[in-house]
Amino acid sequence: MNALLEMLSFPFMTRALIAGSLIALSAALLGVTLVLKRYSMIGDGLSHVGFGAMAVAALLNVAPLVVAIPVVVIAAFILLRFQNQAKLRGDTAIAVISTGFLAVGVILIHFSKGGNVDLMNYMFGSILALREIDVWTGIVLSVIVTAAFILLYNRIFAITFDETFAKATGIRTGFYNTVLAILTAITIVLGMRLMGALLISGLIIFPAITAMNLFRSFKKVVVTSGIVAVVSVVSGLIVSYFFGIPTGAGIVCINVTLLILSALISRIIKKD
Secondary structure, three states, X not given: OHHHHHHHOOHHHHHHXXXXXXXXXXXXXXXXXXXXXXXXXXXXXXXXXXXXXXXHHHHHOOOHHHHHHHHHHHHHHHHHHHOXXXXXXXXXXXXXXXXHHHHHHHHHHHHOOOOHHHHHHHHHOOHHHOOHHHHHHHHXXXXXXXXXXXXXXXXXXXXXXXXXXXXXXXXXXXHXXXXXXXXXXXXXXXXXXXXXXXXXHXXXXXXXXXXXXXXXXXXXXXXXXXXXXXXXXXXXXXXXXXXXXXXXXXXHXXXXXXXXXXXXXXXXXXXX
16 A cells, blocks of 8 residues: 555656556547447558657657647548448558558658667657656546447447448448547547557557457447546556556556456356
């Protein structure tokens, strides 16, 4: 207990716990829909786009979020458009766009001066990289993302399970898919500070799959996914602090552990 209180006495840990928990909650809520719609790898693709955008921001010496959020939102639009194209669909479009932007980011790192350390934090995640402005931005935008998901819950539920039927009943599926893409893009950019571009998709995929192993109800899966995500971030930060391991890797390892436990529990329940 004393060790935990000592950990919380450091401002950077408090910032990481607050921002990380809210971002994880947002990612988990969106992750359930993305996994069910088979868009789960979009998080990985958008994080690479965000890395390239942040490299541009570092080269221009401007605030990373100012550049990254609009660029990643545009990329989300493009990926969503490709979902309905016959020639370049799904994972192919994600691979093309994400690899291209990642390559641009690496090249720009080579030419940027003094920005390399910060960009490495974006690639692999770091609790030390979280500044006060990042925390407040993360809190505000995470609350907006979570509130939007709750308000649009019924519409999101409809387009998740039967988009054709939803469209037939008058729901503007294109509009709500666009909203989903924007919310995902914002969440990805916010989480890159903590998780890094290479690991942020873990916050989207693992909690959702863990919850699906335990429940079949969409509402129960959404709630459980949010709880799993917050628990994994808090536990991962504690492990990262005490053992000195990279933050993003610690959080993903906790997620993997919870996923394995949920799979075992699911198997035991089915046997009974």
